[in-house]
Amino acid sequence: MRKFTFELNESVTRTEIRFTNRFGIELAGDFYLPKDAGDKKLPALVIGGPFGAVKEQASGRYANEMASLGFAALAFDGSYTGESGGTPRNVAAPDINTEDFMAAVDGIGLQSNVDRERIGVIGVCGWGSIALNAVSIDKRVKAIATVSMVGVAAGFAGLPLEQRTQLLEALSQQRWADLDSGTFAPMADQLPTELPENTDMETKETVEFYRTPRGFHENSILSNGRWNATMPFSFMSTSVMNYIDEISPRPTLFIAGEQAFSKPLSETAYEKAKEPKELVIIPDAWHSTLYDNMEKIPFDKLKQFFAENLI
Numbered sequence: 001m002r003k004f005t006f007e008l009n010e011s012v013t014r015t016e017i018r019f020t021n022r023f024g025i026e027l028a029g030d031f032y033l034p035k036d037a038g039d040k041k042l043p044a045l046v047i048g049g050p051f052g053a054v055k056e057q058a059s060g061r062y063a064n065e066m067a068s069l070g071f072a073a074l075a076f077d078g079s080y081t082g083e084s085g086g087t088p089r090n091v092a093a094p095d096i097n098t099e100d101f102m103a104a105v106d107g108i109g110l111q112s113n114v115d116r117e118r119i120g121v122i123g124v125c126g127w128g129s130i131a132l133n134a135v136s137i138d139k140r141v142k143a144i145a146t147v148s149m150v151g152v153a154a155g156f157a158g159l160p161l162e163q164r165t166q167l168l169e170a171l172s173q174q175r176w177a178d179l180d181s182g183t184f185a186p187m188a189d190q191l192p193t194e195l196p197e198n199t200d201m202e203t204k205e206t207v208e209f210y211r212t213p214r215g216f217h218e219n220s221i222l223s224n225g226r227w228n229a230t231m232p233f234s235f236m237s238t239s240v241m242n243y244i245d246e247i248s249p250r251p252t253l254f255i256a257g258e259q260a261f262s263k264p265l266s267e268t269a270y271e272k273a274k275e276p277k278e279l280v281i282i283p284d285a286w287h288s289t290l291y292d293n294m295e296k297i298p299f300d301k302l303k304q305f306f307a308e309n310l311i
Contacts, residue, residue, distance in 0.1 A: 005215050005292070006061045009068040011035050019107030021079065021099045028083035029076035029104065030055050032067035033113055043118035043310035044072040044111075046104040046141075050291060051092070051126025051150060052190075052222035054082035057215055058124055058291040062147075065294075066122075069303045074108040076100070078127075082219045088184045090227050093234035094130060094153055101127075101134035105141060118142060118310035122302070124291070125262075126150045129240050132269065135250070136243040143309035145253040145302060148290045149266045153240040156232060168236065174229050186226035202261055205288040215292055241269065248274035253305045255298060257285030278305075 008014055015031045034042070045066050047059045055063075055075040063073035078100045079093075080086035101121065109116045120143040123131025128149030135144045159167070178184050191207050192199075199207075209215035210222040218224045252273050256266035258281050270279040282289070285296045 002056065003217065004056045004060060005217060006064060009064050012064055012067040014064070017074070017107060017111070019103055019110070021096070021103035023079070023096060023099060025079045025096075026085040027076055027079065027100060027103055027107070028055070029074050029107055030060055030063065031108070031111060032060075032063040032073040032075070033111075034067055034070060034072075037072070037113050040113065041115040042070065042072045042113050043120070043306060044108050044114040045074070045120050045122055045306065046101065046108055047073060047075050047122045047124070048078065048101055048104065048131060049124030049127030050148070051152065052210075052220065052227070053125075053291075054217055054219045056082075056217050057220060059127075061292055062122055062124070062297075065297075065299050066302065066306075069299065071306065072108065072111065072114050074104055076104045076107070077219075081221060088228055090186070090221050090225055091231050092126075092152070092227070093231075094133065094238045094240045095234070097127070097130045098134045098137075098240075101131055102138045105138060109140075116140070120144060120306050120310050122147065124148060125287075126152045129154070129265075129269070132244050132247065132252075133240045136241075136246045141250070143251050143253075143306060144247065145255060145305060146266065146269070147255045147297075148257060148260055148262050148287045149254065149269060150262050150287075151240060151265050151269075153235040153238060154265070156236045157239070164236070167232070171230050171233055178230065185229040187229045187231065189226055191222060201259070202286050202288075205286045209288045209291055241272070244269060244272050245274045249276065251276040251305070251309050252278070253301075254279045255290065255301070256281055257287055257289050257296075258283050259285060260287035260289075262287045
């Protein structure tokens, strides 16, 4: 039996679906639908993230809740992760993951209860910037919201030249090591194995989400694995969000925690985006708070935003 980090809402059904991106990789998704949908055509949401998570964690939680509020919703695993296909495993790449979001729009658009003219997107954490990238070019999407957005490519782009060069030298040598060993080496663990008493709340919340019963899932890279060591190559050679201004005139909603390390990234993206746009800051919330804290995640705001714009 599959394990989820949340309970299925009693007013919602969940169905496993599969769809293929244009790179030929089969993606795994969970389709959530209100039980009383009947044969109605509903507004629909495609939901991805966080970076390193799987659909049984935060994205599924969001899909479950939004379905209880009257939307059809799809949570999915990106290529090379979770139950989706692709080898080697535990890889992310901005171009492929951008296509994953667009393929998920394909996948949800094939469901009989979905109105193809009313599709929106929610991107969480690193999938927030990927979602913005996808929506800037996929004109089928009518509205987008990001939550605790992180720009992985922007983080690498911001490295000083000397540090960037050193990292690329190490990654380049890692390719030889992988070839010689016949396997793809994993990256160093991104989360601490122990939390000292003085651990900051940001780190504490993230570790609690991925490594404790609060949010642990065996298929999640940050819960139970490590990224492929050479994964950063793609993010260091491909820019993301270059065309964020082309999302307009479709509306964009940015949601960030007041205490989150990622808040400045949402603020910067908000400044780059054109109207209509909105930035919502959640008081006393950290980055990972908005993964699963039902008292802090502004589902009422998300419902209002998409109800007004998926028309």
